[in-house]
Amino acid sequence: MAEKQPADIDLSVELGGLKLKNPVLTASGTFGFGEEWADFFDLSLLGGVTVKAVTVMPRAGNPMPRMVETAAGVLNSIGLQNPGLEAFLAERLPYLRRFDTAVIVNIAGDTLEDFATLAARLDGVPGISALEVNISCPNQACGGLEFGVDPELTRQVISAVRKRTRLPVIAKLSPNVTDITVIARAAADAGADILSLVNTFVGTAINPATRSFRLANRTGGLSGPCIKPLALYMVWRVAQAVPLPIIGMGGICNAGDAVEFLLAGAWAVATGTVNFVNPRAPVEIVEGIREYLRDQGEQRVRDIIGTVR
Amino acid sequence: MRYQLEAPILAHEQLAEYEFELTLDAPQIATGAQPGQFVQVLYDQTYRPFTRRPFSIYKPRPEAGTFSIVYLARGVFTQGLRRKRAGERLSIVGPLGNSFQPDPRPECRHILVAGGVGAPPMQVLAERICGAAPTVVINGARTASLLVGCREFAAMPLQFIPVTEDGSMGRKGVVTDVLGELLEAAKTPLHVYACGPTAMLRAVGTLCATYGVECHVSVETVMPCGLGVCMGCVVRVRDAGPAGFRYVRSCYEGPVFAADQILWDEAPGRV
Numbered sequence: 001m002a003e004k005q006p007a008d009i010d011l012s013v014e015l016g017g018l019k020l021k022n023p024v025l026t027a028s029g030t031f032g033f034g035e036e037w038a039d040f041f042d043l044s045l046l047g048g049v050t051v052k053a054v055t056v057m058p059r060a061g062n063p064m065p066r067m068v069e070t071a072a073g074v075l076n077s078i079g080l081q082n083p084g085l086e087a088f089l090a091e092r093l094p095y096l097r098r099f100d101t102a103v104i105v106n107i108a109g110d111t112l113e114d115f116a117t118l119a120a121r122l123d124g125v126p127g128i129s130a131l132e133v134n135i136s137c138p139n140q141a142c143g144g145l146e147f148g149v150d151p152e153l154t155r156q157v158i159s160a161v162r163k164r165t166r167l168p169v170i171a172k173l174s175p176n177v178t179d180i181t182v183i184a185r186a187a188a189d190a191g192a193d194i195l196s197l198v199n200t201f202v203g204t205a206i207n208p209a210t211r212s213f214r215l216a217n218r219t220g221g222l223s224g225p226c227i228k229p230l231a232l233y234m235v236w237r238v239a240q241a242v243p244l245p246i247i248g249m250g251g252i253c254n255a256g257d258a259v260e261f262l263l264a265g266a267w268a269v270a271t272g273t274v275n276f277v278n279p280r281a282p283v284e285i286v287e288g289i290r291e292y293l294r295d296q297g298e299q300r301v302r303d304i305i306g307t308v309r
Numbered sequence: 310m311r312y313q314l315e316a317p318i319l320a321h322e323q324l325a326e327y328e329f330e331l332t333l334d335a336p337q338i339a340t341g342a343q344p345g346q347f348v349q350v351l352y353d354q355t356y357r358p359f360t361r362r363p364f365s366i367y368k369p370r371p372e373a374g375t376f377s378i379v380y381l382a383r384g385v386f387t388q389g390l391r392r393k394r395a396g397e398r399l400s401i402v403g404p405l406g407n408s409f410q411p412d413p414r415p416e417c418r419h420i421l422v423a424g425g426v427g428a429p430p431m432q433v434l435a436e437r438i439c440g441a442a443p444t445v446v447i448n449g450a451r452t453a454s455l456l457v458g459c460r461e462f463a464a465m466p467l468q469f470i471p472v473t474e475d476g477s478m479g480r481k482g483v484v485t486d487v488l489g490e491l492l493e494a495a496k497t498p499l500h501v502y503a504c505g506p507t508a509m510l511r512a513v514g515t516l517c518a519t520y521g522v523e524c525h526v527s528v529e530t531v532m533p534c535g536l537g538v539c540m541g542c543v544v545r546v547r548d549a550g551p552a553g554f555r556y557v558r559s560c561y562e563g564p565v566f567a568a569d570q571i572l573w574d575e576a577p578g579r580v
Contacts, residue, residue, distance in 0.1 A: 032538035067541030072356040276534035
């Protein structure tokens with residue numbers, strides 16, 4: 001694959017201190033910790049890998065059923081099942097270090113202290129390129145209200161992370177808000193370097209035969225191609241409103257989708273649910289962006305970013 | 310090694326009223342496939358259906374480079390799959406998951422319990438062990454037309470016991486009726502292997518536990534990715550930690566588990 005790539009197209013981007021060889025990342029929670037992908041392609045072909053959310057302590061996750069297919073998408077309520085911070089560092093991160101790709105660690109917690117602990121412990125660990133702060137977690141101190149739906153809570157959690165790390169800080173925004181630009185500004189004011197959007201949309205599904213929710217947790221996060229127009233709209237709006245680079249995601253399935261996000265103002269994109277269906281999607285999208293640029297007579301991907309206003 | 314392939318369809322036959330067998334040309338998968346392993350299938354790229362579905366690998370033939378899947382065309386996905394014709398291609402990823410390991414004890418008698426479309430992995434396992442060790446296959450379904458693989462099992466050097474709930478073929482009853490008798494009469498060590506609906510697996514596992522007989526089952530769950538990353542197919546198993554359980558991926562650590570490790574109260578199953 002590498003030998004086919006002509007040198008005349010420059011796919012590299014630099015956003016908020018994060019340097020990527022190409023603008024294609026994997027979205028947290030849809031790519032495990034990378035090891036599961038060993039047979040499908042060389043991870044060095046990617047701009048970066050965003051690992052599954054890591055919490056301070058291991059989490060068992062939610063009861064089953066956790067995932068249900070919907071029209072052109074899936075609803076999930078996994079419950080942040082992960083091996084915990086120390087097991088991540090000891091058992092998962094060493095594998096990812098072997099590849100020439102950016103490693104972004106998604107961090108999640110119930111309290112500000114959780115986020116502070118994660119940021120402090122991960123600061124200075126070799127092989128980590130950036131932290132992505134999952135502000136869609138429920139805040140236990142505020143009756144389970146998501147950090148990311150309140151500008152003040154967003155400010156507090158991003159600030160707590162910012163103070164404890166020298167790594168680029170990515171705020172991953174929830175779309176479940178009235179005006180996402182308000183939250184985006186709050187994250188920017190608190191010191192975020194990059195914004196990633198969107199996380200999943202809250203939704204549910206009911207089984208008429210059993211008259212019960214299809215998910216054990218009743219509600220879940222909707223992802224997949226059904227959310228792409230919503231996500232693209234939010235990326236475009238935030239790009240107009242807030243002067244921070246954006247990682248765009250939400251329903252991207254192919255290079256055409258990815259290019260739409262770049263044109264709308266994203267500096268990089270992430271593939272999410274499509275990874276479940278087409279394991280090779282991320283590398284196909286890298287190649288597809290290159291072909292698009294060639295067809296358009298463009299030399300550098302950064303020249304097309306945000307050109308549709 | 311796992312492969313993502315567009316495999317040519319060599320044959321697509323109707324076996325019974327709703328039952329179909331689809332044969333694929335996929336040497337990479339036919340060569341390495343182990344009993345219990347599966348492939349993730351997608352037949353359309355229109356997002357409807359959006360995710361792949363798992364199907365057990367059946368009749369892997371390394372010399373011919375082929376294998377089959379068997380399915381009941383009862384749901385939206387399988388009714389769409391039914392429209393695929395020989396000569397077209399099918400998108401598959403595999404082989405996926407762990408596999409049944411034949412019990413190595415030389416004096417061991419192997420009892421394979423297959424329920425409905427749970428028969429394919431039992432057929433692959435039977436081919437591996439039936440010439441070398443005493444083997445029994447109990448193949449059960451609601452009615453004769455839903456029994457899978459009878460002709461194949463009957464042609465192998467093993468004891469084949471078909472069972473139907475309506476008595477339309479073989480013994481009338483359920484697989485655990487026959488299994489209970491075999492466990493009761495056993496004079497040599499036994500190992501039970503099972504694949505089928507969750508209720509059957511639970512009943513088989515419970516019966517084996519009563520008699521202190523080793524039992525491995527292949528669980529049936531939804532598998533949105535099948536690749537080990539979505540965490541949507543997990544099974545609750547025993548754990549020495551404070552919670553007493555943990556969730557493991559049926560597509561990655563499984564689908565084959567020791568029956569006594571599964572906590573059946575939150576049973577794996579379809580949504």
